[in-house]
Amino acid sequence: MLRVTLLVAFASMFFFSRLMAQEEDVLNTKISINLQNVTLKRALKELDKHSGFSFSYSESILPLGNKLSLSREEQSLRSVLSTLLNNTEIIYRVYGNQIVLVKAQNEQRATANQSITISGYISDMESGEALLGATVYLPEQNLGVSANVYGFYSLTIKPGKYSLQFASLGYKSEQHHITADQNTVLNITLGADTYQLKEIIVRSSDGNVHVADEEMSAEQLSIEEVKSSPALLGEADVMRTVQFLPGVQTVSEGSTGLYVRGGTWDQTLVQLDEAMIFNPSHLGGLMSIFNPDAVKGLKIYKGNMPANFGGRLSSVLDVRMKDGNNQKFSGSGGIGTLASRLTLEGPLVKNRSSFIVSARRSYLDLLLQLSDDPDVKGNKVFFYDLNTKLNFTFNEKNKIFLSGYFGRDRLKLDKTFGVNWGNATGTFRWNHVFNKRLFLNTTMLYSNFDLNYLLNDGGSNNLQWKSKLRSTAVKFDFNHYLNNRRIVDFGYHIIYHHFLPITVTPINERSIIQPFSLEQNDAIEQALYLDSDHTISDKLSLTYGLRLTRFQNVGPGEILQYEKDQPKTLLNVVDTLNYDKLETIKAFHGIEPRIGLRWLWNAKTSIKASYNRTKQYIHVLSSAATGLPNDRWMPSGPHIKPQVSDQVAMGYFRNFMDNAIESSVEAYYKWMSNQVDFSPETDVLLSRYPEIGLLSGKAWSYGLEFAIHKRTGRTTGRINYTWSKAFRRIDGINGGRKYHPIYDRRHDASLVVSHKLSKRVSISANWIFASGRAISLPVGKYEIGGEVVVQYDPFNRNTDRLPDYHRLDLALELRGKNKKNKKWNGHWNFSLYNAYFRKNPLGVRFRNVINNDLNISEDDPNVKVETKEFKGVFVSLFHFVPSVSYSFKF
Amino acid sequence: MKLRSSIFLIVCLSFFTSCEDLTDIAFPANTPVLVIEGIITDQDHLNTVRLSTTTDVNDIVHSKPVSNASVKLSNGAGDEEVLSHTENGFYRIEEIIGEIGETYTLEVSYQGQEYLATSTMLPVSDIDTITYRFKENSLIDYEGYYISFSAPKSRKDQVNYYRWLLYKNDTLLSGKADIFVSTDEFISSLKDLELDVPFQKNDTVTLEMYSLDKSAYDYYLTLSTLITSDGGFFSPVPQNPTSNISNGALGIFSASAVSSRKIVIE
Structure with a gap:
């Protein structure tokens, strides 16, 4: 002893x-x-x-x-x-x-009382990619900061000796011992976590950021997590992975729409490199437009949104594209069951500038070409994506980025029917570091969505439909690191929303379609914001911010004036006003405050609370709850008020096992006004005056979300559970009584696990359980004109439930040998979607079943009808879908 | 409408899945509601009112006829007629003759409840030509002869609403996935309009064209939305069609002018 x-x-x-x-x-x-x-x-x-x-x-x-x-x-x-x-x-x-x-x-030595600033960029060692959401943590001080989305951090501390811990999810963390006595630029590169078993045991952790950060109701996902999840048809999908998170509901299979905390899909702002995406789906919702090879990472905010985000009510999905490897030329790609992809990236000038080009195309249509059936052969159904990005680092203080996305879906059946739609975006960004504490990002954005639709019955019924939406924006976003207790973000945004006229034109002279064009108004959206992150004491920190918005509905356009207090019908029109281009039709102002607080109980535990108001000025005109490419968008104006939402949330955050396991419980209550719906007989798509038939009302929702996240070790994964309720009350629907929207589910649970068996083999599984969504079941049936029609209770909308939804997905990943000098590195992914053949109904529809055979169409004249029974039928998709994909890097 | 099911089929085949199964869901028990289907036309053989009540979703019987209601029809001129029950819930209009431009009111009294509906008879144009063409089996069409017709707009410079009914050898075609209703708001004329129903050789096809007022059009349009609904997934939440009858009765009362043409497929 x-x-x-x-x-x-x-x-x-x-x-x-x-x-x-x-x-x-x-x-x-x-x-x-x-x-x-x-x-x-x-x-x-x-x-x-x-x-x-x-x-x-x-x-x-x-x-x-x-x-x-x-x-x-x-x-x-x-x-x-x-x-x-x-x-x-x-x-x-x-x-x-x-x-x-x-x-x-x-060399300006700081005196003992002065503060000094350590700042710099955190990037990937191999590729030079800026690591968004990386963290710097000072264990002695129990102080941490996150890098901004460009990898820039700034930390202001008293002079002294420190050990700085730099970390990012999926990277080996680095300790730097410094004696801080002057302002220092410290650019850090982190090496990716390799699949060495020994090292896995001590995988990176960014300390207790989960607990210590003020942020709540938000979740950051690395693209590796998306890729390691079992994939439908071999296509790893960003939005499907996001759907596992607590508080994010889906309507069902075949839909990538995000219904966050009782909000509708269009109340989620989806951004790709800050450019707004109007419809982030391929194949009508089966896939999202994000090519995983081109995506660096993503973050979703379900509430308590930082003030630099705005314009949508419920949530923000912020997807960031890779910058491109500035160290060496490299490529990656994959061959999947549904699509293939190829990405090339490399430095233009090493360390200073790089490019990335990433392309993806589905080839279902190529399979159709192989068919012997001429009916099948002539059809087209495919999508493609192209992501490109260039960046230049001029010097320590100036970086610019240029990125673009272009994607398209095409569906063509015979000569009769064709539809294609797509997004195109462009982003120009300039990162400027004024000094160690002031960072400016200037962005110029362009986003376009268009839909073309073609119908030709070979006779007089032929037409071509075109619609287009376009947004251009300029944004100035400042991050000001005042001191180690206070960060202030502020900025100004201006967006011009251009809703191009919808045009319908005949294809040939036989057509009886009268060419017409539906003029739509434009809009200018401006925002001025300030967000402050303020550490009051070791225990308490506050975030508070304000977003001031001004929205102008501008011409060109024709606006009808209706008689006061009378229903809006053409009979009650008293005047028609015409507006010139850019002439203000109506202006709205919004004050959107937010406040959040965090009480750090101890290094492992914290309590957080927040309040947030948001406004949405552009709306989807639809009475259906799922998004389709032909949805019509419209700005707020004289007849459509801006949507408003208020949300309060409280959370308990606790880390376990030396921060290896993060857990949280959050409760929220949210209330929304001016929600848009339509009376059933309104033809929203073609209506010149959609305010006729417009219904509006309130929505509210509340819920409890439990999340456990194990981020390090051989086994990683998440367990999520949400209990929630969502309601709407719209005058003119359900007799003006409250009802559940179709995306309302009481229970929603998911288990996402990934386990590394060896250096080269890993397995993963998802299990999803969601109690049935709200539906309206018929209460009877009757006959009209010889047709059997189901009867609904007009005062009990959506009071029934579909059967519970559950499914298991499995994946096995085999990696090639990772030798030092081998350039080519491939891996196989075998996925099984819905492994136990669960038939999860999308909905119930009613039809005549002929001869007890569901495969017989009642329209088929060649079938001899023996029995004809009116039946309810469940529609379901994807029972047991195996897929293989091979991915490579070089 | 083969197109819709074809798109569905392609999606299903592509993803190795079967798509439909019979439901095992238990439907709520039915509380019978009165259904009124009344029509008065400018032709003498098409003027009836049928009354029935709703039944359970799984009932073998789709509707139950109502024979003991009091049914009264009146026009703007003050003429009134009490309709008497003939059979199977049908009440025949005998005295009041449909005239273009006239507004009709139907009053039904049943089990102590009063139901009221009005409709205006708008003019309908004559069908100028009717032809057919043969189409081969394809992804979009079943093999057969398809009828097309031409007619001028019923009223120039005004939006008109139409409904078409097809008879095959004097039997009304029903139980189809589509109800043919349309507005001429976006078209220049009713020229070579093809109806998506295949006929066979030697069929005698009768086409009837009905004028509708706005509320009757709204009814048939929302009825068609309901019948083709996928159950509220992509389509709106299914709900009862927008009826022009008061007090919560289901159905429609429509005053329509009718023109018709007949053709034999040879």
Whole structure:
């Protein structure tokens, strides 16, 4: 026992004395070095290797190009350094056994009372990709900050010795010991977590950010998590993965729409590199438009949205595209069951500029071509995506990005029917660092969605439909890191929404269709915001912000004036007003406050609460709850009021097992006004005056969300459970009584697990359970004109439930050998969607069943009708869908 | 309408799935509601009112006829007629003759409840031509002869609403997935309009064209939406058609002018 104590004492003395080693001792250390015609960077690396001291510096301060030679035997480090740094502006200082090189002009020693700032970018070691949402954590101070979406961080601290822990999900974390006594630029690169079993045990963790951060009702997902999940038809899908999260509901299979905390799909703002996406779906909702190879990461906000987001009521899905590898040329791709993809990326100028091009195309139609049946052969159904991005780093302070997305769906049946739609977006971004604490992102955005529709019965019934929506925006977003207790974000956005006229034209002269065009109004949306993140004490921190919005519904257009307090019908029109282009028809103003607080109980536990008001000024005109490409959008104006939502949420956050497991419970209550619906006889698509038939009312929802997330170790995964209720009350629907919207579900649970069996083999599984969504079941039937018609209770809408939804998905991933010098790296993914053949009904429809055979169409004239029974039928999709995909990197 | 089921079929086949199964869901018990289907035309053989009540969803009988209601029809001129029950819930209009431009009111009294509906008879144009063409079996069409017709707009410079009925060898075609109703708001004329029903050789086809007023059009349009509903997934939540009858009765009362043409497929 005594021996042990002595040993410990001896050891601590040794370390103690080592730490106290004087600067002089270090500089007097004798070293031998021989360098011939090398750069300073190389020289410093050699020195690092041979001297036993570690050198810290930002590469940007090193002069480029200058080659030097130096040969010294048993010289003092001081003499070697002064020779090396001769003719440069670099000076050095010694902290313990660490030598820090800085630019001479930065040398402003801070006094003990002053604060100093450490700032820089955090990026991927291999590719140079900025790591969005990476974190910097100071364990001694229990202080952490997150990098912004461009990987920039700024940390203001008192001078002293610190160990900084840099971390990002899926990366090995790095510890940096620094003695902070002056403003420092510290650019960090992190290496990706490799599949070495030993290392997996001590996987990265970003400390207790989950608990300590003010953020709640938000979730960040890495693209690796999306990719490791079992995929439908071999296509990893961003939005399907998001649907597992608590508080995010789906209507059902075949729909990528997100229904967040009782909101509708169009109340979620979907952004790709900050450009708004009107309809983020392929194949009518089966897939989302995000090519996983081109996506870096994503984040969803279900409430308590930062003030720089706005314009939609319920949530924000912020998807970020990869910047492109600025270290080396590389490629990746995959061959799947439904689609194939290829991505190329590489530096234009190493470390400074890079590009990425990523393409994806489905080939269902190519399979159809193989068919012998000429009926099948002539059809087309496919989609494609193209993502491109360029970025340039001019210097430490200026970076620009140019990115674009272009995607399209085409469906063509025979010569009779054709439809194609797609999004196109463009983003220009300029990141500018004014100083260590002030960061500006300037963005110019363009987003376009168009739909073309063609119908030709070979006779006089032929037409072509075109509709188009376009948004252009300029945004200025500042991050101001005032001090370690306060970050202020502020900015100004202006968006021009251009709703192009819907046009219908005949295809040929036989057509009886009268060409017509449906003029729509445009809109200008402006926002000024300020968001403050304020640490009041060790325990308490506050976030508060305000978004001021101004929305102008502008011409061109024709607006009907109706008699006051009378129903809006053409009979009650008293006047017609005509507006010129850009003339303001009606202006709205909005004050959207938000406040959040976090009480840090201890390092593992916190309580958070928030309130948030949001407004939405553009609306989908539809009485259906699922999104379709032909949905019509319309700005708020004289007859459509802006939608308003208020949400309060409270959460309990707790980490376990040294932050390896994160858990939370959140409760929310949300109430929304001016929700849009339509009377059933309104032809929303073609109506010149959609306000005739417009119904509006309130919606509210509340729920409890439980989440457990294990992020590190061989087994990772999530367990989520949501209990929720959603209601609507619309005058003119359900007799003005409250009812559940169709996406209302009481219970929603998911289990997402991934386990690494070995370096090369991993398995994953999803199990989803959702209690049945709300539906209206008929209460009877009757006959009209010989047709059997089901009868509904007009005062009990959606009081019934579909059967529970559940399914299991499995995936097996096999990786190729990861050898050092092997460039090609491939892996196989075998997925099984709905492994136990569950038939999950989308809905119930009613029809005549002929001869007891569901496959017989009652329209078929060739069938001899023996029995004809009127029956309810469940419609379901995807019972047991296996798929294989091969992905590669080079 | 083969097109719709074809799209569905392609999706199903593509993803190796069967798509439909009979439901095992228990439907709520029915509380009978009165259904009124009344029509008065400018032709003498088409003027009836049928009354029935709703039945359970799984009942073998689709509707139960009502024979003991009091039914009264009146026009703007003050003429009144009490209709008497003939059989199977049908009440025959004998005295009041349909005239274009006239507004008719139907009053039904049943089990102590009063139901009221009005409809205006708008003019309908004559069918100028009727032809047919043969189409081969394809993804979109069943093999057969398809009828097309031409007619001028019923009223120029005004929006008109139409309903078409097809008879095959004097039997009304019903139970079809589509109800043919349309507005001429977006078309220049009713020229070479093809109806999506295949006929066979030697069929005698009768086409009737009815004028509708706006509320009758709204009814048939929402009825068609309901009949073709997928149960509220992509389509709106299914609900009863917008009726022009008061007090919660289901159905329609429509005054229509009718023109017709007959053709034999040879």
